[in-house]
Amino acid sequence: MALLFLEEDPWLTEYESCEKLYRDIMEQLTFRQQHSRTSNTYSQISANVRLRLKQFNNEVGQLNQKLEVITKSGNITLAESERRTRQIEVLHSKAIQMKKIFEEQVISKLNEDRHQIIGPSTSEWASSGDERVNNTFSSVTDLKTNQKKMLEEQERGLENLSDVISRQKNIAHTISSEVDFHNEILDGLGNQMEQTNERVRTETRHIDVVGNTDKTCIYWVVIILLFISIIAVAVI
Template structure:
């Protein structure tokens, strides 16, 4: 894919991880009090930070490329598989720095450039955090259990919060349904009232028209009576 720098950055990150493992095995060949061991330890720490930074940048660039559809879904899945290889390598390097003095060792794979573990040589790592250096394996296990227990309590508290939020959402949904039913009832009452108002309005118009007709008849009768009176009165008044 022309113009795509992700693959070249991946290759550079992969070579850096390979160099780290080679230096770790090289350092383990020296005594822990030697200057060569100290020098290699400093280089390993620096390269480990660079490897982690490059790996995080690759992850972010892959997510951005996937979100913007610059690459196909199939290519995203392929690159994610490549990222998994680097993540595994990162875990191996991190494990090496956390298990100084254990009976395991890291050997470099030949032919495929892969990384395998062997029981032949000790790690002999000397760059673990200061807080862990004077702790026994039992103390480390107890601290790990304490951390796991704290995480479990945090997850349990989060679960309770999510459950309360879910219940609140259900209650709000039920209240909305009740309000919708009330609005439907009000709408029905308004429709019925409007129909009655229209019906009564038609009745009033009919009565009004009938009332106007009655007044016409009254006026006609009054005029008729006036004509009769006018015609009769002069006749009866002659000598």
């Protein structure tokens, strides 16, 4: 069953995204070639291109998987499926092409550095041409080895950073738990203080009642004594 609205097909949208990413990478490669191999800009662009090449390969792989799902579901015709398969093959070819350009630029920059150091080739150096070529390939191999070591060191650094962040996160959780625990203690103390104040107010009222009762008893004693005195005087 053919798609009625190809312009709304998510697969085509993702394909266009891959094409755009390809154009961006090629622009970065062109811009990278304009800078010295030892410059910070060259290093930053190289790192960015590596990440984008990896992203490009991942997106192409996802396109291929989604095409298989769409084809099995029967949402597109066989001819459309074959057309999209060819498009994915073209994307794979572009990925290989970009990787080749990236590596050739490294060799080109190495040759430029060599020419800047030893100058252009002359008849005096012609006899040692093979040796220089071997040295160039050796330098490329050393460069790849150094790049691999740098990537491994960066990965180890990222892993260490991840461990530090995890520890900081655990510490933050612990501090949060302690704060919650202390807040619960403070709430409990507040409740106990309110209960204590209420008991104090109750006991104060009891004391006032007892005090008033004692005063009433004294008055009755005085009245009785006066009454007895009056009777005694009258008898006499």
